[in-house]
Amino acid sequence: MRPLKLRISGLNSFVEEQVIDFERLTERGLFGIFGPTGSGKSTIIDAITLSMYGKIPRNSREFINTNSISTSVSYEFEIGIGAERKRYIVERNIKKDLKTGGYKTTLARIREMGEKGEKVLCEGDREVQKKIAEILGLTAEDFTRSVVLPQGKFSDFLKLTGKDRRDMLERIFGLEKYGNNLLKKIREVKNEKNLILNRVSGELSRYEGVSSEALQEMTKKLEILKGQEEKLAAEKNRLDLEKEKLKAIWEKQQELNQYLQKKELLEGKIEEIERKKVKIKKAEKALSVKPYIDAVNETNSKIAQNKEEVEKYTKELTVIEENLKKIEKEYDIALQKKEEKIPLLIEKEEKLKRALQIQKEVKTINEEREKLLKTYRAVEKEIEKLKKELEILSNDIEITKKVLEDKDKKIEELKISSGQREKIFSALEVQKEFERIEKDKREKEVKIFELEEAIKRQQKEHERLKNLIKQKEEEIQALEEKIRNLEGHMPPTSDELLIMQQQLEEQKSKFLEAKENDELRQNIKGILDEISDLKGKLKEQIKKLEDDIKTKSKQLENLTKEIEEIQRQNIAGELAKDLEEGMPCPVCGSVHHVKLAQKIDEELINEKRAFEEIFKREIEEFQNQLLKLKGELVALEAKEEFHKKEYDRLEEKLKGIDIKAFEQNVGQLQLRFEKAKLKTERWNKEKEEINALLKKLGEEKAQLDLEEARLKESLGKDVKALKELKVSVEELSRAYSCILDQLESLRTELEIRDFKQKVIEINEKDREVEKLQKESELLEKKLEELVNKKEILSNKINELLIKKAQIVEIGKEKSKYLQERQKEIDILSEGKEIENYLKEVQRERENILKEEKILKEQFENEKKKRQETENKKVSALENQILLNNMLKDQFEKLNASISKNGFKDEKEVMECFLDEGTIKSLEEEIKNFENEYISICSNIERLDSTLNGQRIEEEVWRNLEEKIKETEQALTEKRKEIGATQKTLEDIQNNLQKVEELTEQKKELEQLLDMLEDLDKLFQGNHFVEFVATRQLKLITFSASKRLKEITRGRYALELDSDNNFVMRDDFNGGTRRSVDTLSGGETFLTSLSLALALSSHIQLKGRAPLEFFFLDEGFGSLDSELLDVVMTSLERLRNDKMVVGIISHVEELKNRVPVKLIIIPPSTAGEGSKVRIEYS
Known part of the structure; x- marks a missing residue:
């Protein structure tokens, strides 16, 4: 970082x-x-x-x-x-x-x-x-040790020895976990494993009665059930094949019956379809007339609407004229009133506003007067309050002065001279040293007694351990002799067993392969027979389809020629329809038309074309079926060729093999192998048990050797420590006598027996003096504050008296000003309440102006409304003339369209009328009917041809299905029984395996508990922690020595002596080793720095x-x-x-x-x- x-x-x-x-x-x-x-x-x-x-x-x-x-x-x-x-x-x-x-x-x-x-x-x-x-x-503690090498602590670690240094290493590196913490964990694990061992023993008791005989009996039962299952499965396969052969005929038969029912339903709807065709033709003609009827109706509606508008506008004009005269009269009166009263009202309003302004000023002055009065009263009250406070402060000052004098007197009484104090404290140090020596002497005498008793116990235990070691050595020799005898009668080795097992597995593999090939050969033979049957059926179907295609193609050819002939006749009939006697024919030019060609009905042509489409679809469908069947035949032939090759290959592979004899030979090999394996397992088990016992005895002996060595070492240390303690007690006795004389002399001189108690009394007096001095300081500070407060209060009272006089003078001036202003207000307001009077004047002025404005707007609006209504009436009259002319023209067009489309009148047209959606729906219905009828006929013909007279009775089919169902049910029940038996068999196998696992687990737990018991004994005391701490110390020393050599250019190195204490090696002085106590200040600093950096590096190694x-x-x-x-x-x-x-x-x-x-x-x-x-x- x-x-x-x-x-x-x-x-x-x-x-x-x-x-x-x-x-x-x-x-x-x-x-x-x-x-x-x-x-x-x-x-x-x-x-x-x-x-x-x-x-x-x-x-x-x-x-x-x-x-x-x-x-x-x-x-x-x-x-x-x-x-x-x-x-x-x-x-x-x-x-x-x-x-x-x-x-x-x-x-x-x-x-x-x-x-x-x-x-x-x-x-x-x-x-x-x-x-x-x-x-x-790193944790916070690790980080601070790694980042900071603290002041004055460099040499501490260098000069620590023995337990102190070990404790420091244990603390720094967290070795506590290898001491009592680890011992606690070992005991927790031991207790946990004991609980598990008890549980395992309890579980083993649950599996009483589980045996290999029960396993064999259940295996035989399972084999019998599997044989029964195979027979039922074979019967079901036979029935499934039979059903598969009949299934195609049954499905085609059911499909044909459904099509015949549909055809019968459609034939019952043919008359209804013909009526709908006639209805569509009439509706199409009515559809062409309907727009003329709609136009006439719409124009009539407009004429009626226009007439209503003309009448409405005439009435409105009469009403508007009357209103206009009335409003004009009212407006003239309002205008005159406005011109006379408005100037007077404006003048009065201005006076009232001035009065209102003066009134606001008066109100403000009154508020200021009220505030002055409140201030005056507050000032008076504050003056009285401050006078009382001043009186209290004067009393407090006098009381504080008196208390301060009392405390000063008491301090002088409690003080002790410095000379007396020094003698008493020196005597206390002598008394403490006497008590320390006395306590140390007493503790060491007790320790001498305890060590002597411990040495006696250890000597007795040492003798017992030597006897146990000798006993273990004799037991180990006996077991080693037993192993030598066992190795003289060895069974087949694991290599020999492996060869036998490989031979057995090889024969098993060959036998299973031969058995599998034989079963596969039988299955392939059955498949080849089925393929041969299917090929014969496919060839028959292909021949029939080819004949059907030829027949349908011939029919289609004849129908196409017939349609072409009908079309030619129809063209001639179309031309003949417009010929008149004396006019030349467009084809032959003749003006005499003896025998004219007749036009054939369009429905006949459509019917022929529909049959033409049916024949085309049927031919296409037959060709598709033919192509599909030929593809299936090619696939079957390829499948047949593959299975023939596979059959020949298996026949060649099984030549000269007797399956039953092969099976017997494998069984004999299996039996020989099992016997050899059992013999070897027993021998190995016996040898393992002896070796385990031998190992356990060896571990027990090693543990006893370790305990004996530790006890011997501990005994030597305790004897050495006893000698050192006795010498130390003698020295303490001499020091005890000397210091006792010195203490008694001081007690006589100072006349004090217990210096500790005396020092306590002195300290209490010192504390009381200190307390009194602090209280005096606080009182002096308080007195100063009280005097300051008194002066401040006097100043405040004087200031408030001046302020009171000023308030009285200002109040008089404001009263005079208020009287003058009130007189002016009374004159301006005429003695009335100002705000209400002002509102009354403003309201009157606004009402006059508002009335005049409203009447003027009404007058203008009525004039505008009259002009708009006159314009609308003229427009409506003009529109009436146009609509009458339009209606006459529309009636002429409607009558012409009715005559042209063969209708009597408008009523007949509306009776035949249907909207376009309804017509389209009817046409779609007719078309769907015709398509469905053609499709059903085609499917009936196809299915008759496919079945070719083949039929299956429903009873035969239902019996076959019932038989398959019963066989399936029996097979399911048998498989359930097999599953239950197999589950029971697996449970027995699992239970046997569980018993073996639990037995092995119990053995492992017992071994583990033995080891945990040994560890428990080993970690008692802190021996392991000492070992780890020493190991860490050596690593730190090596790292520090390397760093010290680098700093000092190879001169100094750091080592550990036989007691693991630090020593300095000077390589420039022949490798001389010196104790760290003899190092100079510079050498100590360099060595301590190297050691501290090494320690820091080892802590940092914990980080990532x-x-x-x-x-x-x-x-x-x-x-x-x-x-x-x-x-x-x-x-x-x-x-x-x-x-x-x-x-x-x-x-x-x-x-x-x-x-x-x-x-x-x-x-x-x-x-x-x-x-x-x-x-x-």
């Missing part, structure tokens, strides 16, 4: 938002963060951690700046390698909760920045923490991607110039493209060595927060 940008506001010493551009800051690999103490250098790290994990490394509860109500942080970074590298922005906003005094996260969000824009990955405190841990692969940077927050101020130069040179060597190093310091000398610097400017006294800027060397 590489930081790109950080935004901070409201955090610790930062107030306004500050932006830190890490891309500039890290561009040269090494950077520094500089500023005075308290400027906010470490807050940079706090902000990064807070943005990602919602907490800061120092666990401060007061991290929001006192001048801010919230803090905001936004951290942008990149992570990943190559194409997998991604950019993220994580933001947080944390606000003070004023109700609870705590903090509340109001915004927590992480966004991914890509080429197509940003995408919000998640929101919410916990979700963001979880997502960051997923991206980095490298962090690419870390901060070094170290107290460089304690280093001299030479050592500082060594440290900076070392850090400069660490930086590269993949690692950025940052240091945090307030030491000015470092600035010149760092290429890029982030300068932190501390907060100002004016309330501004810390500021940042980037500088380059």
Whole structure:
């Protein structure tokens, strides 16, 4: 992970938002963060951690700046390698909760920045923490250890030894899970497996009675049922073939009966169809007359309508003339009234408006007077109130002065001299040291007793373990002898069994192939017989169709010639129709026409053509059927050829093979193989059981050896510890006597027995003095405030008295002005109420003007209406003349059309009239009837020809269907019985398999539980955790040593001694090894730095991607110039493209060595927060 940008506001010493551009800051690999103490250098790290994990490394509860109500942080970074590298922005906003005094996260969000824009990955405190841990692969604790190497803690890890260092490694690398946690998991798994073992044992008891004999009996029953099923299936196939042969005849027969019924129905409708043809002809003639009738009717309607309009306009003109005279008279009166009264009303209106304006001014002055009166009363009330407050304040000042004097006296009484205080506190330290030595001595004496008892128990247990080991060795020797005897009587090997099985499978495969080929040969023979029958039938059908086509073609040819002859006669008849005696014939030129040709009825020609179309369709249909049948014949011949070849191939393949003898031979081979296999399985099982027992005994012996070695080692450690404790107790006894004498001397001198109690009393007095001093300070502050308040109140009272006098003077002036204005209002309004009088005058003026305007508009409208009505009447009279002339012309055309189309009158035309839709519907009905009749006749002829006299009785067909149904039902029932039997067989097989699986599972569980029991014993204590911690320590030491050699140009290396404590190896001094306690300050720093970086790297290995940077927050101020130069040179060597190093310091000398610097400017006294800027060397 590489930081790109950080935004901070409201955090610790930062107030306004500050932006830190890490891309500039890290561009040269090494950077520094500089500023005075308290400027906010470490807050940079706090902000990064807070943005990602919602907490800061120092666990401060007061991290929001006192001048801010919230803090905001936004951290942008990149992570990943190559194409997998991604950019993220994580933001947080944390606000003070004023109700609870705590903090509340109001915004927590992480966004991914890509080429197509940003995408919000998640929101919410916990979700963001979880997502960051997923991206980095590090928790908050891992991150702070990886990023920050804290001040003053470098050498702690280097100088830790034994349990303290092991505990630290256990904590850092989370090894707790390999101690009690892992032991707990082992016991949980053991309990779980015990429960499963009990369940498996319970399940095995459910399968009592499941045997291979029941399986064989059910297998035989299934074979019998399958034989019965095969017979029923064969019978059903025979019946299906018989039905298939008769099905075509039965279907054609049913189809023919349906067509005959339809033909009978159609023949009953022929007379009705002929009547409809006549009706259509009359309707077509009436259709040509109908437009003339419609025109006459429409014109008559228009004439009547026009007459009504002329009468209506005449009446309207009479009414309009009367109204016009009346309105003209009313308008003259209204105009005269307007000219006389309007000027007087306007003058009166102006006076009233002036009076109204003055009245508003008076009202405003009255309101101001009321306000002045209210203000006057409020001022009087406020003066009284302030006088009372002034009196109370004077009393409070006197009381506060008296309380302050009392507290000062009490403080002087409680104070203790500094000399006495110092002696008592020194004596307390001596007493504490005495109690510590006494407690340590007592604890070690108890530990000596416990160790002596433990050594006795361990010696007894050690002897018991040696006896058990000897017993296990004897049992192992006996089992090894048993295996040697077993290997002397070996059955067929697995290779020999495999060869036997391969031979058996080969014979089985050949037998199954031969049996399958024999069944296939029989099936193909049946198919060839069926194909031969079908070929004979197809050839007969093809011959019949060819004869039918010849017959129909001949009939069509004769009919075509007949139609051509009729058409020729019809043309001659058409020409003869217009010939008159004496006029030349257009064909022969003769003027005498002795015998004229007659025109043949059109219906006869149409009938002949209809039959011509029927013959053509029938021939086409016969040709299609012929083509289809020939195609079917070709396909059958190809199918027959294929099956013949297949039959010959199978015949050749089965030559010389006896199926029954082959089957017996395979059975004998199967029996020999099963016997050999069973013998081998028993031998292998016996050997496996012995080997398992031997393995178990070996594991038990190894466990006992391990326990014996551990016990021996523990016994040696305890004996050594006992000696060390006894020496330590002797030293403590001497120190105990010495310090007891010193304590008794101090008690006598100061006359105090319990210095702890005395110090408690002193502290209580100090606290009381401090409390009294704080109370005095508050009282002094209160007294000052009371005096200030008294002065302020006196000033306020004086100001209010002046204000009261001013209000009285202003009130007098406003009363005089009001009296003068009221007189003027009375004159202008004539003593009436102004607003109502003004409205009355305005209403009268508006009514006069409105009346005049309305009457004028009415007069003009009536004149306009009279002219429009006169124009309409003239137009209607002209239109009447035109319509009468049009009606006469239309009657002449109608009578001519009625005569031409052979109708008597208009009534007859309307009786025969049908609309075009009805005519078209009738024509469509006639056409459909004729087409359907021709189609039915054609299908009857086709089906008679196809059946060729063949018929099937309905009873025969129904009996066959019933028999097939019964056979199908019997076959279904038999298959259900087979399915049920097969299910029972499968259940028995499954149960047998389940018993085998459960037995195997039980065996595995018992073995697993044995191992878990061993692990339970192994993980008691913390032995495994010690082993893992030591392993981690060696890895860290190796990495640290490599880094130390690089920094020191190959001089120093770091190693572990036999007790796993750190030692320094000096390769420039013959590889001399030195304890870390003997190292100089510079050597300690370099070694600690290497070790801390190695530790940080191992923590980072837990992450999914490298962090690419870390901060070094170290107290460089304690280093001299030479050592500082060594440290900076070392850090400069660490930086590269993949690692950025940052240091945090307030030491000015470092600035010149760092290429890029982030300068932190501390907060100002004016309330501004810390500021940042980037500088380059």
